[in-house]
Amino acid sequence: MTYFKKSAFLAAGLMASVAFTAPAFAGKADDTLNVAMAEEILNLDYNYTTKREYIILAQLTDTTLFDLDPATQEFKPAVATGYEFLDDKTVDITLRDDVKFHDGSTLTAEDVAYTYNWIINPESESNASGTIGRWLDNAEVTGPNTVRFHLKSVYPLVLRDMAQRIMLRKAGTYDEGGVIDRDAMASDLIGTGPYKVVSFEPGQELVLERFEDYFGEKPAIEKIVVRSLPDMGTQQAELMSGGVDWMFKVPLELAENLGSTPMAEHLSGPDLRIGFLVLDAGGLTDPDGPLTKLKVRQAINHALNKGDMAEYLIGGSAEAIHTACHPAQFGCDQTVTDYPYDPEQAKALLAEAGYPDGFPLEIWAYRDKPAAEAIAADLEAIGIDVDLRYVKLASLNQARADQDIPAYFGTWGSGGTADTAAIARIHFSMDTDRNLSGDEALAETVLAAEQTVDQEKRKELYSEALGKIADEAYWAPLFTYSANYLVSPDLEFPLDPDGLPRLQNSSWK
Structure with a gap:
C-alpha cells in the first residue's frame, strides 16, 4: 500500500492567526529555558521511573x-x-x-x-x-x-x-x-547534577536553577522551567507566544509547518527507537495457529510497505529496517535476510502455507495509530482479516503477560544505548513475556553474547541471533523513528546521534 502526506494546510492557518513578526521571546531575556512536555511529570527520581521524559530530567538533576x-x-x-x-x-x-x-x-x-x-x-x-x-x-x-x-x-x-x-x-x-521510603526523592530531589530543584508541582511545573557547585562544566542557561502540557495545541500556542522555547515528540506535519514560520525552528534528528511487528511464532495463543508456520510469517514480512511507512507516516530521518535492532547499534548485522515489499509473493506464500483465502488475525497496538492502521491495511490487502486492537500500553502489557496476544505493533528505544544488547535480551530471553518465539536456542545465543567481553565474539553471536530472527521471521521489523523538535529561534539546541535530548547543553544564540 502507498501512503501520501496530508496536504500542508496548517501553516496557512497559523499565518492567519498570528502576526508575521516574531514575538519577543522571554526565555532569552530572563535566561530561562521554558520546556513543554506532554507527559505529566510525577516523580523526579529516575531510579524509580523509566520514560524518556524522566531520562531527560535526570540528565539535568543527577x-x-x-x-x-x-x-x-x-x-x-x-x-x-x-x-x-x-x-x-x-x-x-x-x-x-x-x-x-x-x-x-x-x-x-x-x-x-x-x-x-x-x-x-x-x-x-x-x-x-x-x-x-x-x-x-x-x-x-x-x-x-x-x-x-x-x-x-x-x-x-x-x-x-x-x-x-x-x-x-x-x-x-x-x-x-x-523506615523504607521509596518516594524519598520523588519530589524533594537532592542530586549531584548541573541543575538543582527549586520547586516542583507534580503534574504541573518543575523549576530548576544552575547548581554553582557542580563539579563538571557549568551549563550556559541559568534556569529551566518544565511544564506539563498534555495538549499539543496548547504547546503550539505557547511556543508562538514566546511562553515555550522547546517542544519534543512533535508530529512531523506540525513541526514542518510551524517551523516554516518566524515563531519557531524545526529540528529533526536521529532516534534509536525502532518499530516492529511481533508474531506469536511459539503458538502461545494457538499452538496450531497460522503464525506458527514459517511461510505465513514470511508472507506478513513481504506484505508490509515499510519504506512508505517510514517516509510518509514517521517522516524526518526515519528509514525502513530489516533487522530486530537499530542499524546504528553495535552488533546489528545488516547482512541478515530481508523481505522486500512484494504483496504477490506474500499471497503466494499464504497459499503455500494452506491459507489461500487468508485468516483472521488480532493485532494489538498502543501508539502511532496511523502506522498501526497501515500495518492492518497492508495485511488486509493480501487477504488477512485484521482486528486492530488499539489500546493503552498498560492494557497491552497485561494481555501480553497473560499470553493473550497473537501479534502486536511494538517499539523500543533501547534507552538511547547504541548496542544490540539493549534490545535483544529483553525481547528474546526466555524470562520475558515480550518473547513470542519460544526459541530456547535463540535465547541461549543472546545470553551468551551478553556474557562475553570479547567484542568480536559478541558481534558473531549477535549476528547468529539476528540471522535466526530474520530467517524464522519471528518479527517483521519496520522502521527507525525520527526525533522532531520545535524550538525558539533564539535557542541553540544541539542534536546528538543517539537521539537523547540533552537540555544542559543548550545555549542562547
Missing part, C-alpha cells in the same frame, strides 16, 4: 559514575575518574573527591555503594533493579574514594549501565532509621 559520549560511544569520567577490572567479575571504581550534592554535602564512596546495594535489594522495588540486579552481586567500599563491584557473571555492559541507569543518592536515602 550524574552517574561515567558519561557515554553520544558521538563516539566511548565512556568518559564523570563521578568516577577511572576503573580497573581485577578479573572478569570484579571491577574497582575510583571516585572524584569534589562531587557535591545539592544540599552542599560531599559525595562519598559510602553513598555510591549504598545506592547500588539499595537498587538490587528486593525491598527497593526500583525500576532499575532488573537492569542492575542481573549482573551485580554487591558493591563494597574499599577506600575513601574507591568502590569494588562484585559481579554475578561476566557482563560486558557494566560501564554502560553505570553511565546510564543509576542516579547516585546519599547513604540512607531510602531507608533512613530503618
